[in-house]
Amino acid sequence: MPVRSRRSKRRQGAGVGAWFDVFEGEFDFFGELEATGVDLNRHGKPDIEVARTAWGELGEAFMEEFAARYPDGAHFTPWAVEQFGLPTTAKRRPGRR
Template sequence: MPVRRKVNRRRASASLDAWSVYLEAGFDFFEDLPSAGVLVDETGKPSMEDAAEAWQAYADDLLAIWAISRRHHENDPWAVEQFGLPRGRLRRCR
C-alpha cells in the first residue's frame, strides 16, 4: 500500500483570501494570516519565505483580481515589488 503524503497544515490552511491583503500592501491590516494558521512575528508579519511561497502559489489569481480593481496611477503591489512578476508574466499588473 502506498504511503500517504503528509500535508503541511500550516500552509494548507492559509488561502488566497488570507494572503491577498498582505501581498498587496505588505501589512496584514485585518489579521487574516494568524487566524488562517500562518505563523507571524511580534509585528504581525510572516516570514519572507512564507510570503514568497504564497506569492508563487497565488500570483496569477491575485494579478487578475488587481488588474480589474487597481487604478492606473497606483503603485505596484508590495509582492510585485518584493518578488517580481511570476515567470511567464511580461506585462505589469497595472
C-alpha cells in the same frame, strides 16, 4: 433541527483573499492569515520565505484580483511584485490539465 453555521469561504485555508493585504502592502492588516494558521511577527508580517512560497502559488490569482480591484490601474506597485517580481505563468504540457 438546529441551524448549521456557515463558514466563510475566505477563511478556509490561506488563499488569495487571506494573502491579499500582504501581497499588496506587506502587512496582514485584518488578521486573516493568522486565522488560517500562518505565523506572523509582532508587526503583522509573515516570514519572507513563507510569503515567497505563497507568491509562487498564488501570484497569478492575486494579479487578476488586483487588476479587478483597480480597473483604471493602481497608483502603486504591490509589495510582492517589488519583492519577488511578477508571477511566472505555469507552463502546461500538451495534453495535461
